[in-house]
């Protein structure tokens with residue numbers, strides 16, 4: 001979160017780009033981790049599916065094997081029964097088979113039968129005997145002359161389907177003959193290749209297989225192949241319809257798997273024995289597949305398992321994905337939060353560092369300032385004082401803190417506290433020239449400027465004061481003003497100042513109906529002093545002459561130098577021409593006394609014109625002009641005299 005300064009020096013905090021970068025990096029990491037995790041989950045899921053497929057397939061294969069062993073056991077029992085009783089025709093065989101409860105415990109077996117091995121001669125005898133036993137029309141079929149015959153003589157349960165098979169010479173049919181031959185020669189259960197059972201009536205026809213066990217003469221023990229054939233009595237066998245057999249074996253077969261069973265026995269073409277979904281074609285390409293080979297009754301079966309689209313191992317991957325997304329989201333949230341917090345902390349550190357730096361700058365400026373700076377609260381109590389103000393007030397800052405600034409400048413009281421607060425609330429500062437009085441009583445002239453001080457909530461909390469010491473400046477101004485209005489030699493008002501004073505006197509006299517007098521004094525033959533003794537002596541004489549004039553005047557009277565050796569005197573409290581004349585005479589007499597200046601004894605005199613307001617003029621020009629004329633008249637009359645101007649004319 002970068003921090004910059006704006007044009008006014010304020011701190012500008014930019015958006016948290018660092019936080020965004022860190023979060024984007026974490027997002028990439030989370031997405032990558034999620035992608036990897038998803039891949040791993042998919043792999044695990046595929047492995048789990050494959051595992052489930054194999055487990056289920058192996059279970060099914062085991063079940064088929066068990067089923068087959070069960071069927072073989074049934075035939076062994078039948079063989080044992082035959083070898084024990086030497087005949088299986090009739091009621092005894094039917095009871096044995098009924099006792100097996102085939103339809104319940106051995107589903108798929110169409111029946112348990114016995115096929116007798118016959119010589120051609122024995123065939124006719126068998127037919128006669130079977131017919132005599134009640135099976136009218138019993139014939140060994142198919143008809144035809146053959147070297148050997150076999151004939152089904154018993155097949156239980158003897159229902160309509162099985163009855164159709166009685167008399168059938170299975171040895172005449174190559175597929176069955178192969179299995180029957182094997183049963184004789186290996187003396188074990190021999191399974192045939194796929195056949196169409198003679199029991200099939202064309203309705204919902206299925207592929208069939210037959211399981212044979214050779215039955216030898218009683219007491220026969222295994223010997224060579226030729227002897228076996230000689231001792232052969234026939235075969236106990238069971239026909240199976242494949243769909244029924246597999247349904248019996250696969251009672252738990254799940255609908256989300258497909259099973260195909262093929263006969264792969266060497267020497268014969270692969271033949272499809274069973275397909276749980278004969279209508280489905282090859283199935284989806286991405287289906288999982290598993291193959292299992294079984295050797296059953298000397299034949300090799302291939303069990304092909306494949307999964308259907310709904311084959312699954314539960315919804316765990318989705319749950320795990322949800323967990324990954326949740327953890328990822330939490331990581332993102334935490335990263336974002338941490339990054340933003342860090343960026344904010346960094347920005348705050350920068351801001352506070354910048355503020356500290358700025359504060360230090362301001363503090364240095366304030367401390368080094370040649371102006372007094374202070375803050376006050378709303379009751380005008382000092383809350384901060386810079387060294388310069390403390391120096392001005394000749395007290396330490398600590399002593400000043402908490403005291404009211406009004407203590408030192410009573411002039412502040414000119415503005416009512418409420419008005420001042422309202423002015424400051426409106427944001428208006430003010431500059432005021434005033435006098436500060438120190439604790440020791442000494443004073444200084446200052447210019448106090450105030451500006452509103454607001455707190456963090458924008459409420460007026462007081463004021464900032466700037467105090468400029470203008471004592472010297474004011475003194476200089478006064479001095480300049482004095483010099484501008486006073487004669488530099490004699491230190492009395494000059495002509496310009498006198499005109500102001502005269503104007504003011506006229507105005508005052510006019511308003512209050514007063515009268516006043518004006519004297520015009522010119523030294524006589526002053527040029528001769530300069531010429532005889534030099535200007536310095538002349539200057540000293542002028543200074544002394546003014547002193548003598550002043551000694552004749554009251555405090556309210558004002559002498560002024562008009563220029564050269566000409567002076568005017570304003571006598572404001574003179575009520576009559578006689579009074580004025582008396583003062584003029586006093587001045588004349590005083591100036592006529594000998595002077596001793598710069599070691600020189602000098603004798604001069606003066607000529608003085610007297611005018612009176614308002615009789616001799618109502619404005620300054622008239623009064624001065626008449627006074628000047630009266631003075632000249634005195635000079636003309638021989639000098640060293642006073643001439644008064646009045647309405648009737650001047651008298652000397």
Ligand SMILES: Nc1nc2c(ncn2[C@@H]2O[C@H](COP(=O)(O)OP(=O)(O)OP(=O)(O)O)[C@@H](O)[C@H]2O)c(=O)[nH]1
Nearest residue numbers: 523524525526527528530534535536538539564565
């Ligand atoms: N020493 C000195 N002389 C000055 C000053 N100002 C004017 N003067 C001189 O004062 C003299 C004034 O002479 P005037 O008033 O003309 O003549 P006066 O000699 O006084 O003669 P009356 O006035 O006719 O009696 C001149 O010589 C000026 O140069 C000054 O400040 N100092």
